[in-house]
Structures are given as C-alpha cells and as structure tokens.
Amino acid sequence: MGQGILLSEGTSVDFMIHGVFSYELFGQTVWITTTHVCVLIVMLIIMAFCLFANRAIRHATEVPGAFQNVVELIVEMLDGMIGGVMGKYAVNFRNYIGTIFIFILTSNISGLLGLRPPTADYGVTFALGIITFVLIHFNKFKHQKVSGVLKGLCEPWPIWAPINIISDLAVPISLSLRLFANILSGTAIMALIYALLNKFAVIWPAALHVYFDLFSGAIQTYVFCMLTMTYITDACTTEEN
Amino acid sequence: MEFNTNFILGCSAIGAGLAVIAGIGPGVGQGIAAGHAAAAVGRNPGAKSDITSTMLLGQAVAETTGLYGLLVAILLLFVKPLVP
Numbered sequence: 001m002g003q004g005i006l007l008s009e010g011t012s013v014d015f016m017i018h019g020v021f022s023y024e025l026f027g028q029t030v031w032i033t034t035t036h037v038c039v040l041i042v043m044l045i046i047m048a049f050c051l052f053a054n055r056a057i058r059h060a061t062e063v064p065g066a067f068q069n070v071v072e073l074i075v076e077m078l079d080g081m082i083g084g085v086m087g088k089y090a091v092n093f094r095n096y097i098g099t100i101f102i103f104i105l106t107s108n109i110s111g112l113l114g115l116r117p118p119t120a121d122y123g124v125t126f127a128l129g130i131i132t133f134v135l136i137h138f139n140k141f142k143h144q145k146v147s148g149v150l151k152g153l154c155e156p157w158p159i160w161a162p163i164n165i166i167s168d169l170a171v172p173i174s175l176s177l178r179l180f181a182n183i184l185s186g187t188a189i190m191a192l193i194y195a196l197l198n199k200f201a202v203i204w205p206a207a208l209h210v211y212f213d214l215f216s217g218a219i220q221t222y223v224f225c226m227l228t229m230t231y232i233t234d235a236c237t238t239e240e241n
Numbered sequence: 242m243e244f245n246t247n248f249i250l251g252c253s254a255i256g257a258g259l260a261v262i263a264g265i266g267p268g269v270g271q272g273i274a275a276g277h278a279a280a281a282v283g284r285n286p287g288a289k290s291d292i293t294s295t296m297l298l299g300q301a302v303a304e305t306t307g308l309y310g311l312l313v314a315i316l317l318l319f320v321k322p323l324v325p
Contacts, residue, residue, distance in 0.1 A: 016319065174305060181308035188315065222294075223301040 015184075015191035017121055035121040042106050042118060074102075085229040089236050093229070096135070100128060101225045108183055108217025111190070112209060117217075120183040122176065129176030132228045136171070140235040148238060175227060182220045186212030249323050257317040263310025270303040 019031040053071045060068060078098045083090045107119045118124045140149055153161045190212060194201050278296035282289050316322060 177312065178301070178305045178308060181312050182304070184315065185308070185311055219297055219301055223298055226298055227302075 013191055013195040015116070015120075015187045017116070033121075034116055035118050035124065038110065038115045039107075039118045039124065041113075041115060042103070042110055045110075046102060046106055081225070082229065085226065086233050089233055093232060097225055097229060100131075100228070101221060104128070104179070104224060105218065105221045108221060109213050111183075111187065111213040111217075117183050117187060117213075119179055120187045122180050125176035125180040126172070128179070128224070129172035132175060132231065133172040135228075136231050136235045137168075139232055143236045144238050171231060175224065179220050179224050182216055186216055246324055249325075250321070253317045253321060253323055257314035260310045260313040260317065263313075264307045267304045267307035271300045274300050274303065 017033045017035055019033050020037060022029050022031045024030075052067065056065070056068045056071055064072060075098075078101060079090075079094065082094055082097050086093060104119060107117055107124070111117045140152075144152065153164050155164065190205065190208065193205055193208065274296055278292050281292050285292075
C-alpha cells in the first residue's frame with residue numbers, strides 16, 4: 001500500500017489478494033493465491049455439511065430431528081424459490097441454481113470466519129458469469145432453434161443486431177461485476193475500519209459485519225441467482241408456449 | 242512531458258473521489274424504489290413479502306451503476322494504472 005493511505009501510520013490497509021506460492025507451467029508463472037485457499041476452505045465446509053446432511057436424510061425419521069429439519073428447510077426454500085421463478089423449467093435447473101446459491105452464500109459470509117471472501121476476486125465471479133452465459137445461450141439454441149435466435153437478434157430491425165449482440169455480451173460482465181464489487185466494497189470498508197481505527201474498533205464493528213457480510217452477501221446471492229433464473233427462463237421461452 | 246509519481250498519485254486520488262460521485266444516482270433511485278414499496282405495502286399489506294423481494298431485486302440492479310464508480314475509484318487508488 002505504501003503511500004496509498006497516509007492516515008494509517010504503521011498499520012497497513014490490506015484487503016488485496018496475496019500469492020501463496022508460484023510454479024511454472026508451460027513457461028508461465030502461475031500463482032496459487034489466497035483466493036484458492038479460501039475457495040478450498042469454503043468447499044470443505046460445504047462438503048462436510050453435505051456429508052452430514054446425506055447421513056441425516058439416509059436415516060430420516062418420521063418426526064424430523066433438528067438437523068434433518070434444517071436440511072429439509074434449505075431444500076424446500078431453494079425448491080420454492082426456483083419453482084416460483086422458472087415454472088415448468090425448474091426441474092432441469094434445480095441442481096445448478098441450488099449449487100451456485102449455496103456456494104455464493106457460503107463464500108459471501110465466509111468473511112465472518114476471517115477469510116477473504118472468494119467472491120471478492122473477479123476471477124471467481126467472472127467464472128460464475130461465464131457459466132450463466134453459456135447456459136443462457138445453450139438453452140436459447142436448444143429451445144428457439146437457430147432461426148429463432150437470428151430472429152431475436154434482428155429485433156426490432158436488422159440494423160439493431162450489433163446492439164443486441166453487445167447487450168447479450170454485457171450480461172455476464174454486469175452479473176459478475178455486481179457480485180464482485182458489492183463483496184469487495186464490504187471487504188474494503190471492513191479492512192479500512194480495522195486498519196485506521198485499530199484501537200477503537202472494538203465490538204461495534206460486529207454490527208457492520210452483520211450488514212456487509214450477512215445482509216449484503218445474502219442479498220447479492222439472491223440477486224445473482226434470481227437474475228440467472230430470469231435470463232435462463234427468458235432463453236427457454238419460445239413464441240409457441 | 243514528464244510528471245513525477247506523487248503528482249500522478251494525487252491526481253488519481255482526486256479522480257477516485259470524483260468517480261464515487263456516481264453513488265448519488267443509485268442512492269436517489271433506491272430511495273424512490275423504497276418509497277414506492279412502502280406505499281405499496283400501505284395499500285396492500287398482505288403482499289408484503291412479494292413487494293420486499295421485488296424491491297430488493299430492483300434496488301440491487303440499480304446499485305450496479307454506483308458500483309462501477311466505486312470500482313473505478315478502487316482501481317485508481319490501489320492498482321494505480323496511471324503510474325508508469
């Protein structure tokens with residue numbers, strides 16, 4: 001940071017991604033960064049939860065216990081959300097939307113565990129955006145056929161086609177930048193508070209954590225999944241149905 | 242023309258400050274959305290959960306333009322693209 005922030009005497013403001021170690025791959029230096037480590041930890045948390053959930057459902061009882069109740073609640077909530085938006089297409093996309101919902105939510109609130117949220121790295125969110133982009137266009141070609149896609153590009157006039165292509169390409173970029181910038185701003189503000197007010201930052205930053213990590217993280221997860229579902233439903237809908 | 246690094250850093254800081262003025266627009270927009278949502282809840286209290294989720298979705302989408310300004314500011318301050 002150096003002379004970036006003058007107020008912070010001695011204490012440095014640090015919310016950047018750091019390299020852990022590097023290796024050579026086909027003459028390129030590839031860095032394993034803190035993001036990889038944090039994604040790995042988030043994955044381990046989700047996997048442990050899944051193993052326990054799987055065991056709880058395998059030994060499911062008529063009157064559910066506490067943990068079985070929580071698992072059923074999560075599944076019902078996700079099913080309700082996806083079914084409400086996607087209607088008859090919900091069956092095909094339950095797995096994907098549920099997966100990204102749980103992954104993004106866990107990533108966003110991993111700031112509470114002292115990790116740097118993986119979604120505060122553009123590499124992670126852009127990958128999610130690209131997956132959404134591929135899904136949208138795969139389903140577009142599958143349901144509307146090539147003629148329908150070409151017709152959609154030439155709306156309202158053929159001269160509009162370049163603008164329609166640009167607006168299609170902007171979808172993954174705006175989706176990923178929205179998630180990235182929201183989480184990054186929360187991370188940056190918390191880092192600034194801890195570095196600049198390090199003697200006064202006692203207990204009350206917890207309220208800010210509730211806002212920036214829990215509230216903002218949950219809202220952005222919801223928004224990302226909601227927009228993904230809306231775009232995919234839009235791509236699946238043809239003029240006949 | 243040659244400028245020294247400190248001059249460029251100072252100008253970057255001013256630019257970052259100007260870039261976050263972009264936050265005014267989403268602030269006004271989100272306020273309008275929240276106001277209309279409050280009015281809608283007043284008219285139809287039964288649809289409160291639907292109205293809240295629609296409002297939050299709209300606000301999050303409207304927030305994007307402000308976040309682009311923030312992104313420019315963060316790039317100028319911490320990535321320092323203008324410093325040779």
